[in-house]
Amino acid sequence: MNIRSDYEQVNRLYYRQLHSETIDLESEDFQQATLLSHNFNNEAEKWQAYLKILGLLALKKWLSDRHLRLDNKIESLPPNQIISSEPMSNLQVGGFKACLLTNESIVDEGIEIPQKMINSPDFAAHFYIVIQVLVEEEEAILIGFRRYDQLINQYLEKNKIGNYQLSLSELNYDSSHLILNLKYLSPAAIKIPENTLAESKSWEKLTSWLEGILREGWQPVEEILGNRKPIIQMAFNLDKTTEKLSPKVVKKFIKQFQMTQKQRGKIQTDLSKTELSDTEVNKALVKILQTTEDEETRWQVAELLWEIDPSHPAAGVRRAIDIGMQLAGVPVALMIAILPKPNQRFAVLSRVYPLQDQRFLPANLKLIGLDEMGQSLFEIRARERDDYIQFKFSADPGDRFSLQIVLNSAIVTKNFII
Secondary structure (H helix, E strand, O other), rough: OOOHHHHHHHHHHHHHHHOOOOEEHHHHEEEEEEEEOOOOOOOHHHHHHHHHHHHHHHHHHHOOOOOOOOOOOOOOOOOHHHHHHOOOOEEOOOOEEEEEEEHHEEEEEEEEEHHHHHOOOOOOOEEEEEEEEOOOEEEEEEEEEEEEHHHHHOOOOOOOOOOEEEHHOOOOOOOHHHHHHHHHHHHHHOOOOOOOOOHHHHHHHHHHHHHOOOOOOOEEEEEEEEEOHHHHOOOOOOOOOOOOHHHHHHHHHHHHHHHHHHOOOHHOOOOOOOOOOOOHHHHHHHHHHHHHHHHHHHHHHHHHHHOOOOOOOOHEEEEEEEEEEOOOOOOEEEEEEEEEEOOOOEEEEEEEEOOOOOOOOOOOEEEEEEEEEOEEEEEOOOOOOOOOEEEEEEEEOEEEEEEEEHHHHHHEEEEEEE
16 A cells, blocks of 8 residues: 555656746846845845745746736735735736745645635635745746636645645646636636625725725714723823823833833934923834834834824724614724734724723623634623723734624624725
């Protein structure tokens, strides 16, 4: 049995090598990949971008040699797709959608495909194309491809982080089949998930908030919460007479951050002053927001900015909605905040408050997060005397999630897309 297995493995390897196509990478390709990858922050992101751009250039060249065209302009692709370890989706070849899997997706003689790349209308593709980039050899290899309809009709195993595992042996190695499909097949022949008009209306796009586009019902937090004391009071002492943050309080926070993070050289504010001007306070906080990698510190700074300058663009956007009428008349509000991160991702804060004269949330009220497939991501339950509950997480553009506020048999669901 082992002999037969080894023979079959060698046979598959020979077949793969026979049909795999080599794409030569020119010096111009390496120059373009170097130039575009320099737009990113750290070495890991630069290397990830470098490989992906080379893979894209190889695919573009391979298609061009066969009188096909990659419609996407590489320099205009979303930065988060280039630095992410996930496959590159939403590539257009004629009327087809393609998903490119490069080096980081190829592990242990197989490839990893995140669920959303197959199940989500925003990421699903007609063709999943695997390209290996060999930098030292100055070439790329088109290993094979798989059609969407073939993927969904086979059993796909999931790994520990929920990604689908696809063996390289399950790919179609004959690139001539891919050419024939792209040239002579109609995109309608391969059914992929699509957003219906009703579905598209039910998702609140959070990145649109950063452009000032919001749906009816979402209001500035101050208008919904009224005179409730800010959450930031739990971490900082407020002025006893005004219940506002004073420059001295912010100065203390900035100084503590400098001492613990050893970033004295990155913040130019003179801390020897007895008072800080509003401009100096904002400048110092924004600098921390742009340089720190600690998620909790970023949210602390955002909270400070919300109290000092609620409309400051660096603090992202936060809005709240009264959901009491939908929750059996219980006066509560859902607040959502979105905060851009340096790595092209977004930090999201979800928080539930009591409203009106209610000081605390009802015990056992739940905040539940669901992914786009309806699977649970988190569940936060209010305890006795909780004046709010919350959950923070990070997401990529295009990610979808839902929030449910549950109290006994009453459920309110809000759907979001980054």
